[in-house]
Amino acid sequence: MQAIDFVAPTSVDEAISALAAGSGMARPLSGGTDLIAQLQEGRLALDTVVDLKRIPELMAISINSDGLTLGASVSCHSINNNQAIRDAYPALIDSTHLIGGTQIQGRASLGGNLCNSSPAADSIPNLIAHSVTCHIAGPNGRRTVPVEEFCTAPGRNVLENGEFLVALEFPAPPANFGAAYLRFIPRNEMDIAVVGAGASVVLSDDGGTIQSARVSIGAVAPTPLFVQEAGDALAGQPVSEETLAKAADLARDAARPISDMRGTIPQRKHLSGVLTQRALRIAIDRARGTKTVDELGRLNGHG
Amino acid sequence: MASTKQNGTANLAANGQNGYRVIGTRPVRPDGVDKVTGRAVYAADVQMTGLLHGHVLRSPHAHARIRSIDTSKAEALPGVRAVVTAADLPVAEDKIEDLGEGAINLKYLSDNILAHEKALYHGHAVAGVAAINPHIAEEAAALIEVDYEPLPPVMTVDDALADDAPILLETLRTDSMGEIGSEQTNLASFFRHQRGDLEAGFTDADLVVDRTFRTETVHQGYIEPHAATALYSADGQITIWTSTQGSFAVRDQVCEILQIPVSRLKVVPTEIGGGFGGKINVYVEPVAVLLSQKAGHEPVKIVMSRADVLAATGPTSGSNIRVKIGVDSNGKISAALAELYYEAGAYPGSPVGAAANVSLAPYAIDNLQVDGYDIIVNRPRSAAYRAPGGTNVAFAVESVVDELAEKLGMDPAEFRILNGARENDRRPDGVQYARIGQIETVEAIKESEHYQSPLEGNYRGRGIASGYWNNWGGQSSATAVLNPDGTVNLNEASTDIGGTRASIAMQLAEAMDIDYEQVKARVVDTDTVSYNDVTGGSRTTFATGLAAYNLGQQLKKEMKRRLAEHWDVEPSGVSYEDGVFSAGGESLPFVEAADLVQEEEPLMASSTVHPQDFGPGFSTQCVDVEVDPETGKITILRYTIAQDVGKAIHPSYVEGQMQGGVAQGIGWAINEEYIYDDEGHLLNASLLDYRMPTALDLPMIETIMVEVPHPAHPYGVRGVGEVNIVPPAGAVANAVYQATGVRMDKLPISPANLLEAMWAKQAEGAAELVPGDD
Known part of the structure; x- marks a missing residue:
């Protein structure tokens, strides 16, 4: 690993200048759990690293009746320990508990997971299920992008040179909202998703009908997929295994995976359906208030 | 839940060895404090003035001719002190040497350190650099220009034996039971063990099961990567500090490769973070020596990365195995055939020979044939891995045995008892057993609460399997110094991987009838004691323990002689009981005697041993699994291992060995495998994607220590380190069959494969999946 410059700005504007000064060889750093590993393994060559963690806006958690605004560099550990987030967005914890072990969670951020733009990222299908909006800053000012449009290819996203992610904005959960993220890994820890599935539902007041739903699957395409047709197929349908199976079929059809060392095409197609159906079941249970986040945490192997 | 079954303790009592003071207790480990406080010095912790850092450049190709290597740019980089390639190694010729772990061709050994004409696997070392820091060394290595001519890779048994297979080693000829072939080949050797009348045995059979299996390359997965520091002093004396299972094995290999006399090389073993057979071969040690010499006699340290360890150090063989077994109407095995095709990696020397011994060893069989094939492929040279070759073949044999028992409608434990090997039965290669404990391990499982308990629920299944390992004696040397305060310094050269400092010291303490705390055991360098074989073959507690026993006898005898002089009686008149010497009304406790007998002359003892009569080990294991029918993922619900341990010297360490072997075996069974692309590039050289089990993937592994004392050891010790890894893959496969109705014919039984x-x-239109409780 080569020597690199380290800059730690304290405002968004300073960070924009610092990135611009790096002439294309600068990268923002949050937790560094991907970036530093890539540097050490020689997969990335940089001359400047711009640490964003001293910028208050990137480390802020703001939660109120309008929703949640999460600074892009907030650590998973801070999210896990925030009772207001656990109460309002219990499904988010499915991802923040899965990313790394406890020590890694002290560093790793959802913003970093999104900007690393791995097709197998454990947070992105979940963010898509939660209808998150990405707030971006750069030399040409600020802009927003729906999270499902953020990733463009493996390791690539809509960020232009000099731009960085500032915050993730979650809408306030409507009444009878529930969501879930599940991934399949061969072991019970320390693994990359073979397939991941995020799902959210809004149920009728009696809990018997799905008013709207969002489904997203990971590790089955060059980017995490927003399977809009699966959500559309669920809208207005009664809650039943048959309904969920239809959505699962649509997710399976939408998946266009490759075979690699972590999974095969048939396995991944199949798991897209299985995990979509399982995630929807949990989302419905949560919407009905029949399962707590901590119970679901255990389901995911994280007590 | 742990338990011990005593068998044949009457023998021990008859030998006057019952009623132990130290053996069978569980004292704290001597290395414990240093390890939990981080003080223990592992190989990568070695520091010294002027230390340079080495880096090894590795082949990006699985199979390529090396046309030329240009190191000029690397040498010109500021901070670089030396660059070496195979040209710096002495010319190696085809020469067979036995370096304590079987015969090795010196040319191959040298080629594996730095590739000469050809790179034979992805990750094969090509050049080494020493620089003032590791970053410069790495950067310089990237500046070395190697002109490769890529050749088609040969990755499997089938590739290697194909008619038009590319040839890896141009001078290799098949050794077929001593007869050397004339053609170029990738088949290094072939052998056959046979007895009885195979054809008649199968003709007599009422039922024959004939299956083929495939297992993948797996790595030992020790947590500490290889690391070595070498200092080539200006006076020609060389010192190597390294993490190894055998300091003398390192000395002998390095001396052969570099063509220097053993007197010029001292090897200092550091603490070791696991080996499992993989830290016997040398890798970076000779490179560090060459770099130290070339860099102006400065010390050079090379620490392998995890990726280098997985890509370039000893995995064990993938294999193709055929097993055919016939049984008569009573369920007795009438004939058995095993064909073993083992991938040796880039150079000959797979563990197929040991695998043949393991193959049908738990069973008494009159008519059998076992064929072994040692085949080279473009993968790293295979190294020993805990009961080398055993897990592969036991997976195959135990799957077939399970199918036979099922088709006979017999309990699989009953089948193993009916057909089980006993004293005077013979191993596949003809070796006759002394007193062994195979039947006892099956009975221990059969009677266990685990096996007796019901297993309920869909997609759940229970499987059992047995396994054998021959163990080893080997050569050991040790000295003991009696201190005037009644303590004893025990100097031995067996690397302590599994708690052997304690288990050897305990035998010395037992022999001298003193407390364990009075013995201070330490592992010394190659200049301090005589030759000592590697910690391997489950031999250390057995053989080095025997040396320690001898030391105790010698010290006691000499103390008696000196006390007899002091008391003016015949030496035979001095008795020693319960830690007190006495004769003719005089008596002296050990501690005071230790001072008294050394008033005129110090006292020490030395012992060298080479026991030939080592006792083999057997194990039978039981596992409950649950399979997720939608994902193919296996959860290990419960696991019990019964193992014949001879006599457990330190039961906690023995249980740890049993649990450790099972943990590795489960990993092998369900997830571990080397994954290559079509060009022979290793894709999963990280512990993220080379999936060993984590703590969350395993239940508590329950142990039943079956003690059938080994008659040729004063305390009945048998090796306990290896046989435990032999049965797990078969046991898991049999449980998966019960859970799903699917007989897996390959490892790993990963979610994708299952x-x-x-x-x-x-798709076959077979019956619906069988629920586990059917």
Whole structure:
């Protein structure tokens, strides 16, 4: 690993200048759990690293009746320990508990997971299920992008040179909202998703009908997929295994995976359906208030 | 839950060895404090003035001719002190040497350190650099220009034996039971063990099961990567500090490769973070020596990365195995055939020979044939891995045995008892057993609460399997110094991987009838004691323990002689009981005697041993699994291992060995495998994607220590380190069959492989998947 410059700005504007000064060889750093590993393994060559963690806006958690605004560099550990987030967005914890072990969670951020733009990222299908909006800053000012449009290819996203992610904005959960993220890994820890599935539902007041739903699957395409047709197929349908199976079929059809060392095409197609159906079941249970986040945490192997 | 079954303790009592003071207790480990406080010095912790850092450049190709290597740019980089390639190694010729772990061709050994004409696997070392820091060394290595001519890779048994297979080693000829072939080949050797009348045995059979299996390359997965520091002093004396299972094995290999006399090389073993057979071969040690010499006699340290360890150090063989077994109407085995095709990696020397011994060892069989094939492929040179070769073949044999028992409608434990090997039966290669404990391990499982308990629920299944390992004696040397305060310094050269400092010291303490705390055991360098074989073959507690026993006898005898002089009686008149010497009304406790007998002359003892009569080990294991029918993922619900341990010297360490072997075996069974692309590039050289089990993947592994004392050891010790890894893959496969109705014919039984097999079974139009409680 080569020597690199380290800059730690304290405002968004300073960070924009610092990135611009790096002439294309600068990268923002949050937790560094991907970036530093890539540097050490020689997969990335940089001359400047711009640490964003001293910028208050990137480390802020703001939660109120309008929703949640999460600074892009907030650590998973801070999210896990925030009772207001656990109460309002219990499904988010499915991802923040899965990313790394406890020590890694002290560093790793959802913003970093999104900007690393791995097709197998454990947070992105979940963010898509939660209808998150990405707030971006750069030399040409600020802009927003729906999270499902953020990733463009493996390791690539809509960020232009000099731009960085500032915050993730979650809408306030409507009444009878529930969501879930599940991934399949061969072991019970320390693994990359073979397939991941995020799902959210809004149920009728009696809990018997799905008013709207969002489904997203990971590790089955060059980017995490927003399977809009699966959500559309669920809208207005009664809650039943048959309904969920239809959505699962649509997710399976939408998946266009490759075979690699972590999974095969048939396995991944199949798991897209299985995990979509399982995630929807949990989302419905949560919407009905029949399962707590901590119970679901255990389901995911994280007590 | 742990338990011990005593068998044959009457023998021990008859030998006057019952009623132990130290053996069978569980004292704290001597290395414990240093390890939990981080003080223990592992190989990468070695520091010294002027230390340079080495880096090894490795082949990006699985199979390529090396046309030329240009190191000029690397040498010109500021901070670089030396660059070496195979040209710096002495010319190696085809020469067979036995370096304590079987015969090795010196040319191959040298080629594996730095590739000469050809790179034979992805990760094969090509050049080494020493620089003032590791970053410069790495950067310089990238500046070395190697002109490769890529050749088609040969990755499997089938590739290697194909008619038009590319040839890896141009001078290799098949050694077929001593007869050397004339053609170029990738088949290094072939052998056959046979007895009885195989054809008649199969003709007599009422039922024959004939299956083929495939297992993948797996790595030992020790947590500490290889690391070595070498200092080539200006006076020609060389010192190597390294993490190894055998300091003398390192000395002998390095001396052969570099063509220097053993007197010029001292090897200092550091603490070791696991080996499992993989830290016997040298890798970076000779490179560090060459770099130290070339860099102006400065010390050079090379620490392998995890990726280098997985890509370039000893995995064990993938294999193709055929097993055919016939039984008569009573369920007795009438004939058995095993064909073992083992991938040796880039140079000959797979563990197929040991695998043949293991193959049918738990069973008494009159008519058998075992064929072994040692085959080279473009993968790293295979190294020993805990009961080398055993897990592969036991997976195959135990799967077939399970199918036979099922088709006979017999309890699989009953089948193993009916056909089990006993004293005077013979191993596949003809070796006759002394007193062994195979039947006892099956009975221990059969009677266990685990096996007796019901297993309920869909997609759950229970499987059992047995396994054998021959163990080893080997050569050991040790000295003991009696201190005037009644303590004893025990100097031995067996690397302590599994708690052997304690288990050897305990035998010395027992022999001298003193407390364990009075013995201070330490592992010394190659200049301090005589030759000592590697910690391997489950031999250390047995053989080095025997040396320690001898030391105790010698010290006691000499103390008696000196006390007899002091008391003016015949030496035979001095008795020693319960830690007190006495004669003719005089008596002296050990501690005071230790001072008294050394008033005129110090006292020490030395012992060298080479026991030939080592006792083999058997194990039978039981596992409950649950399979997720939608994902193919296996959960290990419960696991019990019964193992014949001879006599457990330190039961906690013995249980740890049993649990450790099972943990590794489960990993092998369900997830571990080397994954290559079509060009022979290793894709999963990280512990993220080379999936060993984590703590969350395993239940508590329950142990039943079956003690059938080994008659040729004063305390009945048998090796306990290896046989435990032999049965797990077979046991898991048999449990998966009970859970799903699918007989897996390959390892690993990963979710992807199991899902595919379940789909194939459904597609066959076979019956619905069998729920586990059926």
